[in-house]
Amino acid sequence: MHRLLTRQLKKAFGAQTNKDDFSADMHKLMGLVSDAYDEYSNERKFLEHTLEQNSQELTAANRLITEKNRELNEQVKVVTHSKSFLNRLIDSIPMFILTLDRHLKVISANKKFIESTNSDYSDYLQILSEASDRERFIRESDQLFANDIDILHNETDLLDGFNNTLHIAWSHTLVEDEEGNDIILSIGADLTERKHAENSMHWLAHNDSLTGIGNRRDFQKNLEHALNSKSNGALAFIDVNHFKQINDLHGHGVGDRVLVKIANTLKTITRSNDYISRLAGDEFTIIFCRVTEDIIGGVLDKLLKALNSYVVLDDGSQLPYTVSAGVAMFPQHASDEESLIVKADLAMYQAKKKGLGYWHLFNPQEDDFSSLHEDSRLIYCLKKAIEDSRMQLYYQPIIKLSDKTISHYEVLVRMIDENGDLVFPGTFIPAAERMGLIRDVDKWVLGHALQQLALHLNSIPDLRFTVNISAPSLQASDFPEVLKQALIDSGVPATHLLIELTETSYIDNFEQVLKNLEKVDELGVAIALDDFGIGFSSFSYLKKMPLSFVKLDGSYVKDLLNVPEDQVFVESVSKMVNAFGMQTIAEFVGDELSCQKLLELGVEYAQGFYIGQPQPYLTSIDEIKRNLQNG
Known part of the structure; x- marks a missing residue:
């Protein structure tokens, strides 16, 4: 009989109760109950074993989850740090970086772009000032999303916070966002200084650095253009009289002031379609476009009257200077560059022989090279x-x-x-x-x-x-x-x-x-x-x-x-x-x-x-x- 049942019977009928005191039916019943108790005990042991085993499994699972959480937290930290680093990296790059959606709306902009432009651009098309540029960008961005092209290039001018113009060269490519959608990554390089340098180099290549007017290269280009135009005109050579003495007596600084004043005077008294240049030293030229011989005399009188002037020295005294001018007409006197230059130079030589502050118009009947030689x-x-x-x-x-x-x-x-x-x-x-x-x-x-x-x-x-x-x-x-x-x-x-x-x-x-x-x-x-x-x-x-x-x-x-x-x-x-x-x-x-x-x-x-x-x-x-x- 199951021990648990025995304790229950003794508790119910007394401690001296013996199993022989019960009837056969009771014995049968108690056998069934005892078997039930045995089965229950076995079941309980099984359940206790199962529970223990499950507890162990849960403990192990908990430890695994805890470890996974720790690893996940570490990964989150790494991802967060990487994202922060990436953002800082993007913001520190000396380039403009934008992301655009399919409608060319600005999704994000880096610090360089925001601080440099000092403007809130919500749409990339706002950056493009010309309608033709906007139409072209829309058309080519559609090709980019359709994978018909891999990269899109364009250049724009932006104003910074001080209203200075920034010249930006953009490169646009497709990338995926976090959700796997295609967006445009736009990277802009600031070419402002290079553009200025290129413009400066171009300016220096065609202009005199002291006076700001055209140089010899510019003169040759303009003279070729004037002669090819097949219109009437005149070439004037202008020379400052005794310029070497001005430099020797008063210094090159004063000589430079004379040259600058002459150049400024030429800018003032010549027409917009005339070309003025400084060839070298104290030699200046004017290409008069669309003038004829019957009016050039009056032009030269006005020219010399304005150019014969003075500069004020540091002590307050005035330093007068004069110029001489020689002029040759085209195509009357010459239709090619070399001949025209020689004849204008010869005319200037004749002007100097007249005295200081005079002009001379080339005369084919009187002027020759023998006196120059x-x-x-x-x-x-x-x-x-x-x-x-x-x-x-x-x-x-x-x-x-x-x-x-x-x-x-x-x-x-x-x-x-x-x-x-x-x-x-x-x-x-x-x-x-x-x-x-x-x-x-x-x-x-x-x-x-x-x-x-x-x-x-x-x-x-x-x-x-x-x-x-x-x-x-x-x-x-x-x-x-x-x-x-x-x-x-x-x-x-x-x-x-x-x-x-x-x-x-x-x-x-x-x-x-x-x-x-x-x-x-x-x-x-x-x-x-x-x-x-x-x-x-x-x-x-x-x-x-x-x-x-x-x-x-x-x-x-x-x-x-x-x-x-x-x-x-x-x-x-x-x-x-x-x-x-x-x-x-x-x-x-x-x-x-x-x-x-x-x-x-x-x-x-x-x-x-x-x-x-x-x-x-x-x-x-x-x-x-x-x-x-x-x-």
Whole structure:
């Protein structure tokens, strides 16, 4: 009997109850109940075993779930970190990154795009300003979604937060979003600096960096275009007179200011369909389109009037400058570039021969290349003559009219060319002035004249020389020191030297000339003003310059005896000069009667072929000595 049933029977019928005390039926019943209890016990043990086993399985499953949760959390952390890193990476890329849906709406934009544009673009089409660009992008984006093309390129201009234009080059490709849908990934590269660099390079390739106008390449392109247009026009070559002297005397900074002002003036006075350029140095060009020969003269008059101007120096003084212009018409004078340029250049050369600040229109009947070639030959010969000392000094006496004694000698220069022939200053001095060599000539003459003077002062103690000094030399700030050093090197006392300034010479800085002349006067060197009476400025010079002598221009002396007006002028000038404490010299004196008349009119000194012709020093030294002794 099952032990559990036995306990229950004893509990119910007493502890002394025996199984024999029950009937057979009760025994049968108790057997069935006992079997039931046995079956229940077995079932319970099975259930307990099963429960234990399930508990173990659940514990293992729980541990697995816990481990899986931990791994999942780690993966979530990794994914979150990766996504954050990816976002930071995208935001740190110096490119514009957008994602677009099928309707080209902006899904996302990186930090670079948002901060650079400072605009809220909801649609990529808003970036495209032109309708044609929008239509093209819609069409090609449809091809992109249809996989007909792999990549789409376009360029756009965007405004940044400061209204500066950004030039962006875009590349568009298809990618999948988290849900597997196709979207457009748009990556834009900022090409603004490169575009600016390209534009700058293009600008520099066709424009002059100093003045901002076209350069030689631009000139050649525009000239070719103008000639191919088969219309009437003109080519003007413009050159700044004595530009080298401006640079030498005042520095390249002042020279640059002159060039910039000329360029700005050209921009103002030329038409929009004309082409202006700076070829090099001080050379400018204008291509006049659709002009004819009958109106070009008026155009050039207006042009030169505007271009002949001045710049203000740092000390407040004005520095005047002039230009010369040569013009050739096309197709009348030439229809090809080379011939037209040569003829315009030749015309400019002719303009310079007229003087400062003039223009000249090429004349096929009169202008040829022989004079240009001759000028080039003279310049070459002059350079070689200075280098090889193939220059020769001549001396012309200046007498005192009251007693006919020689006061001093004017030193004149001759050049000996490659053939050994003498070339007179009237031939090579203008070329030297045009080509900037006149200061070299001055220096050579001054140095050699003082050497000759030093050689003969012991035997002729009253000997004095006058040396012509050009305005460019006088304008050099170092001229007083150069003169002082030349006197020291030669050992000649300053009182034996006079310098003569030609009034008609190019003077672009009178203030500097005046300062230099005052220093020259302090050295004890006398100063003479040549060609007095030609320009109105002559009279103002009398009051300002520390002059000792004033030389009347020869045009008032040649016909003095026959022209009463010249006599009145000479007498008036003599009185005025004397009033300033100076003395008058008359040049081009041709006879004795003129000498007497000049003396009557108050002129103290005379010079001319009648007085004495220029002679080489070595052949005239005895005559000089004799004349001085006789005096």
